Amino acid sequence: MYQYYLDASVCYVYLSDVLEKEDPEDVKSSFRRSRWFTRGWTLQELLAPATAVFLDQSWTEVGTKWSLRDVISVITSIPGRVLKDGNIDRYSIAQRMSWAAWRETTRSEDQAYCLMGIFGVSMAPIYGEGGTKAFMRLQQEIIKISDDRSIFAWIAKEDEREEELSRGLLARSPCEFRASGDVGVSDTPLLGTRSSFSFNNNGLHIHLSLMPL
Known part of the structure; x- marks a missing residue:
């Protein structure tokens, strides 16, 4: 689906819960509270199309992704630059994951499946496998095509930190990247020539530099 939105000349976003004749700049406006900004599948609808036009419940234009970029950035924590030029590849895996952290x-x-296009990977949907397993599969697919170690820059939920003494290297849901919005792409040259990492039946194989503290 991501490719469909990417190829579209314009994408129209109908917001049934946005009242007409409201100013989206108003912090109390229904536009800022729209459910559309909290759904997992709508993230790709926001990021992929070059032009997106937002319509309120009366089918009146509220504005475009470009004209509303500052407001949308506040609502979603997605940098306005992304909404301006649509180039998400300059942002780290952790940053892109953080954009989905609060979505449902x-x-x-679907917390994993809705992100496949955003990371340029594909995998077979297996409904019934559970959200955690699906999200871990997504991360393994991302690791196959990227050396960006920011994928490991996540924080477990507080209740899980108290219950478990140890965790694997992979996050269990996008929510665990909620504090990773400022984590940039890892600098591969600084990590040496043996920078790649991969998964196999023995787990994760990775080479990292050690730095004195």
């Missing part, structure tokens, strides 16, 4: 899906697996 009806099916837990």
Whole structure:
């Protein structure tokens, strides 16, 4: 689906819960509270198309992704530059994950499936596998095509930190990247020539530089 939105000349976003004749700049406006900004699948609808036109419940234009970029940036924590030029590849894996951290899906697996296009990967949907397993599969697919170590820059939920003494290297949901919005792309040259990492049946194989503290 991401490619469909990417190829579209314009994408129209109908917001049934946005009242007409409201100023989206108003912090109390229904536009800022729209459910559309909290759904997992709508993230790609926001990022992919070059032009997106927002319509309120009376089908009146509220504005475009370009004209509303500052407001949308405040609502979603997505940098205005992304909404301006659509280039998401300059942002780290952790940053892109953070954009989905507060979004919800009806099916837990869709928290992973809705992000495939944003990271340029594909995998077979297996409904019933559970959200955690689906999200871990997504991360493994991303690791196959990227050396960006920011994928490991996540924080477990507080209740899970108290219950478990140890965790694997992979996050269990986008929510665990909620504090990773400022984590940049890892600098591969600084990590040496043996910078790649991969998964196999023995787990993760990775080479890292050690730095004195």
